[in-house]
Amino acid sequence: MTASELQLILLYFANEYTSRNQQRNLSALVICENGIGTSAILGAKLKREFSEIKEVKTSRVSALNQIDLSNYNLIFSTLRLKGFSRDYLLVSPLLLDDELIKIRAYLKDYEQKYPQPVPAKQVVEEKHPHSVEQLAKLSISTLFCSELVNGIKIQQLEYNSQDLIAVIQECLAHSDSTLIRKQMPVAKNLLKRVRMAPVGIPNSHIALLHTRSPEITRCSFTMFDLDNEISLQSMDHDTIQVKRVLLMLAPDNLTAPEQRVMSTISSMIIMSSQNLDLFTNGSQKEIKEAIAALFLQDLKDRLLGNQ
Known part of the structure; x- marks a missing residue:
């Protein structure tokens, strides 16, 4: 041969x-x-x-x-x-x-x-199974997405500390007063998450902080621009200079559709270099428009049965 x-x-x-x-x-x-x-x-x-x-x-x-x-x-x-x-x-x-x-x-x-089994004969399904239930779920998801997008903000942290613990406390202190009942448990959750694994996004100047807590009243996504950059370890174990903190908060009793929506934002950040640049340098309006467009596409796909 x-x-x-x-x-x-x-x-x-x-x-x-x-x-x-x-x-x-x-x-x-x-x-x-x-x-x-x-x-x-x-x-x-x-x-x-x-x-x-x-x-x-x-x-x-x-x-x-x-x-x-x-x-x-x-x-x-x-x-x-x-x-x-x-x-x-x-x-x-x-x-x-x-x-x-x-x-x-x-x-x-x-x-x-587990070798791939021989495919079974397909069963013919009803043309419109559970349509009323699906419509209700889509309506709830649409309302949730709209409220979440409308609440997205970029805030400036002036003269911020270069210590991560202090920055977390400052971010929570600048959050909407109706969002967090008690700040201390939420801050502890965030610190626990930070100590578990790096939160810096590689090849960027952003860090993603996220947690769930009974003290959080609703889902929110807020960004904080730092006057003073802080050094953090990134997820690939390099060191980056963080100039923007992305803070994602959610109640403890998050529903599956709500979790799906919040996860969509997280995964969006690293899907392309353009998205990474958007979340690093984009304006509040640009980021809101991009997230809204992604939510719309996801809802369309679900409506057409593609997901």
């Missing part, structure tokens, strides 16, 4: 393997601290990097007892899970190069353990 013939055979099998993987419809569960920030970034990266992963759901650790793990083929977590009953892969939100290699091995192992 000649070298060129061998290359053709190898290429054939590589194409067959890739084609089979792309036809798989795997679902993944992403486990994290609060389910509205970096977990959404991780979910978006998984779907972008691995075409066979078609569905990603996020869950915080405290809600795991409410989830049927058998519904998911793959499980990823941004934090260690003591005594967890299923195999899972510990990864960072940005999926660094070595983690991509680990995930490919994880997928290959799954493929070997």
Whole structure:
């Protein structure tokens, strides 16, 4: 067998393997601290990097007892899970190069353990199942998205401290007075999240702070421009100079549709270099318009049954 013939055979099998993987419809569960920030970034990266992963759901650790793990083929977590009953892969939100290699091995192992079954005959469904219920859900989602977008603000923190703890306290102090009942528990949650993993966005001058708490009355997304830049570790473990803090807050009893909307903003930030520049340097109006456009597209897709 000649070298060129061998290359053709190898290429054939590589194409067959890739084609089979792309036809798989795997679902993944992403486990994290609060389910509205970096977990959404991780979910978006998984779907972008691995075409066979078609569905990603996020869950915080405290809600795991409410989830049927058998519904998911793959499980990823941004934090260690003591005594967890299923195999899972510990990864960072940005999926660094070595983690991509680990995930490919994880997928290959799954493929070997659970080969793709022969597709069953499709059952003809009703043309309009649960239309009233779907319409109600879309109406609620539309109202929620509109209220969230209208509340987006950019505020200036004048003469801010260069200490992260102080900056967090200043951000909360400048937030809407009706948003937070008690600031101290919220500040503690944010600090706990910061100590768990870096919050700086690589190749930018922004940091994403996010938490959920019973002391928070509604979902909000506020940005704070700093007079004095602060040094923070980014998610790829580099050091960046942060000039804008993105603060994402949500109540503890967040519904699934609300979590989806908040996660959409988080994943949007890193979807392209243009988006990264928008959230780093964009005006309040530009960011509101971009987020509103994304929400509109998502609602249209759901209305047409594409999601």
